[in-house]
Amino acid sequence: MSEHHPSEDKDLPLRDDIRLLGRVLGDTVRAQEGEAVFDLVETIRQSSIRFRRHEDHAARRELEATLDSLSRDQTIDVVRAFSYFSHLSNIAEDQHHIRRSRAHQIAGSAPKEGSLAHALERAFEAGMGSGELAAFFDTAQVTPVLTAHPTEVQRKSILNCQMAIARLLDERDRMQLTPEERQANDEALRRAVLTLWQTRMLRTEKLSVMDEVSNGLSYFDYSFLRELPRLYANLEDRLASRDRSWGALELPSFMQVGSWIGGDRDGNPFVTAEILEKALATQAEKALTFYMDEVHTLGSQLSVAQGLVSASDALLRLAAASPDGSPHRSDEPYRRALTGIYARIAATYVQLLGHQPPRHAVAQSAPYAGPEALAEELEVIHRSLTANGLSALARGRLRHLRRAVGVFGFHLAPIDLRQNSDVHERVVAELIKAIDPARDYLAQDEAGRVEMLLDELASPRLLASPWLDYSEETRGELAIFRAARAAHLRYGKAAVPNCIISKTDDVSDILEVAVLAKEAGLLRPAEGVLDVNIIPLFETIGDLQNAAGVMDRLFSLPAYKALLESRRMEQEVMLGYSDSNKDGGFLTSGWELYKAEIGLVGAFARHGVRLRLFHGRGGSVGRGGGPSYQAILAQPGGAVQGQIRLTEQGEVIASKYANPEVARRNLEVLAAATLEATLFAPREPAPRPEYLEAMDELSAAAFAAYRNLVYETDGFEQYFWESTVIAEIAALNIGSRPASRKKSTAIEDLRAIPWVFSWAQCRIMLPGWYGFGSAVEAYRAKHGEAGMARLKAMHHEWSFFATLLSNMDMVLAKSDIAIASRYADLVKDAALRQAIFPRIEAEHARTVETLLQISGQADLLDANPLLKRSIRNRFPYLDPLNHVQVELLHRYRDGHQDERVRRGIHLSINGIAAGLRNSG
Structure with missing residues (x-):
């Protein structure tokens, strides 16, 4: 037996899976496209591997010569082959993570960080009993929120193919297959890869909002409907096994999945009231259909006969009320009860949706008034089983269904409404002026606006009248x-x-929404009731700096404080990572977010209001992404008060939640981190004063460097549009929302998501690191080696700073200045190119050098060898895609705009995004 390093032994199954999938893909290419195409792809692959792994510059010249000579048809074949290999590698990596996690559990290893087992172990070791943990769960709220955005490149059809391949790999790993079964699996794998190869990767039409709703709901089928109830069951069982006093107590449904899809109107004119209604109906249909299917299956399983076991009086009454009159089930009360429940869910389906469900009930019945009534009837079955010695039956499908009803209700997922404050401002101004032309809301200063809004909130009169005509915006x-x-x-x-409320600047922005809520009956001042959370979103650097002051002034208004009493004195605040990064750069954005949280914690404590933070994080580091566990634990003390919401966006949704086991692990990470950050956070919200001072200095220098490049350098806007694929991304059929908020090329108007995605495609990743090197250099020049020693101590002792650098480490490892230089060559103005790219190159070198010095690493990602190996294995398959993309962009922009060139560009965007995974 050959010797291997232990870590290599653990990765051997991963390499075997990648080889297997690569071989099947190669065979598919040979069979479908011919020997010549296969040989071409293989030549490119081997040259790229030789260059990447052995720094063979002759191989690089061969690679470039081959790629530069491709015909248009050959280009499409090469891009498809390398793109699909990236997708297949992702599948193999996900399966390997599952494999390693199972191996740890089978071996009885200590719980790993990020698991609920680890979080609970910490709690038990700290002496916390069931009472303290129950108190946490009673008020906890953990909600990942799915959002659609303009760089989601994954088609659902492609995702379905990938999941079929993942299931087949999983079968090979978990089961000892006979030769016949192995052959059947091999054939099924080849069929799945063939289907993937012949499935169109790109959309032919732009997505509608309802298409995005449908795509988002697919993750409930893949994962959420089943995995969330399993997570609750495992958590309850773990608590009960460790602490008998927990007994049969059931946790509140503290974790759910939210959505913006169908309610996010900020910059998306296609989200209307009609779309919101359709999205809600589609979600309700998904939830009710799931319940009916589960009840139907339960009915086939609970064939318990009354003569063999007792049933409670409540259960017998439920069975007697059932419309099921079949004599074959007359002595099967549980089945009859479930038939009755099915009939009531079906009636609810008809009442809410206006049409019959796919599988009809045996007879008509009364609909449920709400999910609580359904939950109560399922509870009757649960109590009867438990009381009559059939607890094992109650702990199976019934347990998961009861939890699903508690989590998903009849609405499936809460939909958030979002709109820009400028729109609310115009609408309120129009409503006021329509009934009193002398009152010009827009002409008022902030104090005047607040006074007018408070007057409206105190008045029982509504502003809107059916007899008046309003603008299309106001009507909408x-x-x-x-x-x-x-x-x-x-x-x-x-x-x-x-x-x-996007772009919240001051108190009036929040009160405007309160006035509009009053118009619809969502706020009823006479009753002191507010039916929705009004959530300010602070997203620019200036807004973050003002956030605590705005909330302090808001809470000082008795009228608003009174409304919060109907919201349990809880107020949510959303922090925007993406736009603050585009506005001020990676370092300043992270620091101002951290300081804003400290300020908010203080302001809320002074007014006796409970803070819930909603983190508008993206998938990429340039939009506040990175590992969720470390990010939550790196929040300042008091910022995570048992409650947290955070956005899950675009391609990150697929990577986190398409695979059921990966989904459960990611959901568990959020719950575990929230528990740990709440129960074990330091009592002081801020670290040592000298660390705060150091961060202030670093941030100021990084901000100056970033703003100077992006907003103060003549021609930078042109450089960005010519050196990246932003123009081509804007034309892709990948989302209902435009790439820019306005019809302009200004960086200020560009959405943060395509901004980051474009830099990722050309392998610069500029929003994830630019300015850090200059900042550290300036700090060191001022403070000398003592300053560098302080930065090293900050990295060692302060989780916020360590997480910041860890995320930057990952981004820099995925960047490649040599490839980026080829994108710079797309800029036609040589003087402009020479004025900007060398600055980026020099800052990149400074940032890498200073990061390694502070972290003590010899090379990037030394502290994360697993990710380092993953990236090293991916680069040989990414490099050809980048090279081909540049050549296609040259051709396209030189006027060769036929469909094959355009398709090749779009395919390369998809492949590079898949290879980088958290790219946008």
Whole structure:
């Protein structure tokens, strides 16, 4: 037996899976496209590997010569082959993570960081009993929120193919297959890869909002509907096994999955009241269909006969009320009860959706008034089984269904409303002026606006009148709020619980939404009731700096404080990572977010209001992404008060939640981190004063360097549009939302998501690191070696700073200045190119050098060998895609704009995004 390093032994199955999938893909290419195409792809692959792994510059010249000579048809074949290999590698890596996790559990290893087992172990070791943990869960809220955005490149059809391949790999790993079974698996794997190869990777039409709704709901089928109930069951069992006093107590449904899809109107004119209503109905249909399927299956399983076991009186009454009159089930009360429950869910389906479900009930019945009534009838079955010696039956499918009803209700996922404060401002101004032309809301200063808004909130009179005509914008906004009120009446208040205000500048922005909520009956001042959370979103650097002051002034208003009493004195605040990064750069964005949280913790404590933070994080580091566990634990003390919401965006949703086991692990990470950050956070919200001072200095220098490049350098906007694929991304059929908020090329108007995605495609990743090197250099020049020693101590002792550098480490490892230089050559103005790219190159070198010095690493990602190996294995398959993309962009922009060139560019965007994974 050959000797291997232990870590290499652990990765051997991963390498075997990648070789297997690569071989099957190669065979598919040979069979479908011919020997010549296969030989071409293989030549490129081997040259790229030789260059990357052995720094063979002759191989690089061969690679470039081969790629430069490709015909248009050959280009498409090469891009497809390397793109699909990236997708297959992702599948193999995900399966390997599952394999390693199972191996740890089978071996009885200590729970790993990020698991609920590890979090609970910490709690038990700290002497916490069931009472303290129950108190945490009673008020906890953990919600990942799915959002659609303009760089989601994954088609659902492609995702379905990938999941089929993942299931087949999983079967090979978990089961000892006979030769016949192995052959069947091999054939099925080849069929799945063939289907993937012949499935169109790109969309032919631009997505509608309802297409995005449908795509988002697919993750409930893949994972959420089943995995969330399993997570709760495992957590309850773990608590009960460790602490008998926990007994049969069931946890509140503290974790759910939210959505912006169908409610996020900020910059998306296609999200209307009608779309919101359709999205809600589609979600309700998904939830009710799931419940009916589960009840139907339960009915086939609970064939318990009354003569063999007792049943409770409540269960017998439920069975007697059932419309099931079959004599074959007359002595099977559980089945009859479930038939009755099915009939009531079917009636609810008809009442809410207006049409019959796919599988009809045996007879008509009364619909449920709400999910609580359904939960109570399922509880009757649970109590009867438990009381009559059939607890094992209650702990199976019934347990998971009861939890699903508690988590998903009839609405499936709460949809947040979001709109820009400028729109609310115009709408309120128009409403006021329509009834009193002398009152010019827009002409008022902030104090005047607040006074006018408070007057309206105190008045029982509504502003809007059916007899007056309004602009299309105002009609649309009023319709949205009225649709939200109708949703509350139809599906329950949990269906549309939040109104988020983009670009919140001051108190008036929040009160404007309160006035609009009043117009729709979502706020009833006479009753002192507010039915939605009004959530300010602070997203620019200036807004973050003002956030605590805005909330302090808001809470000082008795009228608003009174409304919070109907919200349990809880207030949510959203922090925007993406736009603050685009505005001020990676380092300053991270630091101002951290300081804003410290300020908010203090302001909320002074007013006796509970803070819930909603983190608008993206998938990439340039948009506040990175590992969720470390990010949550790196929050300042008091910022995570048992409650946290955070956005999950674009391609990150697929990588986290398409595979059921990966999904459960990611959900568990969020719950575990929230528990640990709440129960074990330092009592002081801020670290040592000298660390704060150091960060202030670093941030100021990084901000100056970033702003100087991006906003103060003549021609930078042109450089960006010519040196990246932003123009081509804007034309892709990958989302309902435009890439820019306005019809302009200004960076200020560009959405943060395509901004980051474009830099990732050309392998610079500029938003994830630019300015750090200059900042450290300036700090060191001022403070000498003592300054560098302080930065090293900060990295060692302060989780916020360590997480910041860890994320930067990952981004820099995925960047490649040599490849980036080829994108710079796309800039036609040589003087402009020479004025900007060398600055980026020099800052990149400074940043890498200073990062390694502070972290003590010899090379990037030395502290994360698993990711380092993954990136090293991916680069040989990414490099050809980048090279081909540049050549295609040259051709396209030189006027060769036929469909094959355009398709090749779009395919390369998809492949590079897959290879980088958290790219946008």
